[in-house]
Amino acid sequence: MEESRVVENPESRFSAVLASAAGLPGVRIDRAAYLRKTLARRCSEEEIRRAIDETPAAAGIPREVLDKAADDSIRYETAKASALSAAAGLPGFIALPATVPADMAQYFGHMLRIAQKLAYLYSWPDLFSRDGDGADDATKGILTLFFGVMFGTQSANAAVGQISSMMAKEVARKLPQQALTKGVVYPVVKKVASYLGVEMTKQTFAKTVSKAIPVVGAAVSGGLTFTTYRPMARRLKKHLSGLDLAEPAQPTPGREPSPA
Template sequence: MNQGEAGENPESRFSAVLVGAARLPGVRIHRETYLRKALSRYCTEDEISRAVAETPAAAGISLDVLDKAANDSIRYETAKASALSAAAGLPGVFALPATVPADMAQYFGHMLRISQKLAYLYSWPDLFSDGDDVDDATKAVLTLFFGVMFGTQSANAAVGRVAGLMAEQVAKKLPQKALTQGVVYPIVKKVAAYIGVEMSKQTFAKSVSKAIPVVGAALSGGLTFATYRPMAKRLQKHLASLELTKPAHRVPDGQAADGREDSAPVPPGQRGADATASPVREEAQG
């Protein structure tokens, strides 16, 4: 895809930005490292080990605890994204050709970071494999996550459908066919096109906010804070409501279907730990 085509087609433009943001340093979250840090304040070591080897739901970690960990991460990512956006607004109008694209890239990068963190807390599998490439299923599910953050109801329904498929199959991978060929795929394309249009609006707003040196820093940082946190909270609320968060859908064979501990849990070692998503390690905050 060339840049001209990406610029003319909102869907292609968003897809190009998504893939580019996923390749930025520090954007990909290492699932195991993140879960250990995020849950360390609230869970025992046994609970954390099982959450890493299976899922937080399978480890029996309550939604209240997961919500606390999610809120910690949302606060951290919001503050970081806002600070970087404010810094991009310092130079003023003459630097707009450089600062606006850079700010949009870091903004979408932080949207990717919080999407991964919330997904891992609410029992989704690794979203990235090693290497720079982003496979089609990962790109599709991240597009749907972004759609939820932007408030599109079709994305909410599609994410719920994907989560339902994974819960039914007790799957530890994304359902490739549903996301790339099946009934979910047309929704992915529509959501990508919608976000592509919204990106153009955000680019204009950020350009205006950065036009005046120094004052632009406060306006730009404030705009990011006002938009990023509500979007992250929207995704958090939706992921927390899905079937994947319910232990009854993630228990090993032999345990009660209703989630009661009628039989002894299978040790995490018998299930095998998830493969790590990326060599990138998480920074200082859960």
């Protein structure tokens, strides 16, 4: 009975899917490699080096440059997520028990990818350790809040803004563990996780219906991903770009601005 209650708890359901998605191959973004590649056409070598060693904001990279890079990443991840979602829709009704959970994990995996990319562009620190270990509690907390922003929850917006202000004020290079795991933001993380668990169930149902008819189901599934993923990614981009952490440092007097 106790196990059943855990499974049915929306917060636990979301946390389990988040953990599964984070463990999928290709989900974790190498911060340094991503920043170097995405800024290569727009920034000087010195700006790129400082963006990696510190943050894009500390490097003084203009907001419009970061916004263009973010838009490119959103387009890429949206196209990739939609194509894979459509492919997962092909088996049809007989394969539903296998494809629906996999598709949901895959969808959340792509949400994790764009969340990391946008976070790194707008000066958040590395979210995953380099030794390949699972996400720590602070990372799970901030990713939950990022997802909450993508789903349009105001409490998540406020909490992410609060964390950003803490880090900007302290010039912190790591997530504030205490605030995200035990402090003032933690109750918001739990509330947002519960909300996302409910929303996730609704999405699972929608995808189940869309996959009931082969081929047609593939088109509907891919379209459903396209129409939901891109607006959510843009919502996160808009929020992160306006936070304290993303405010570019003032350029050194006499310094030539880099071409956009």
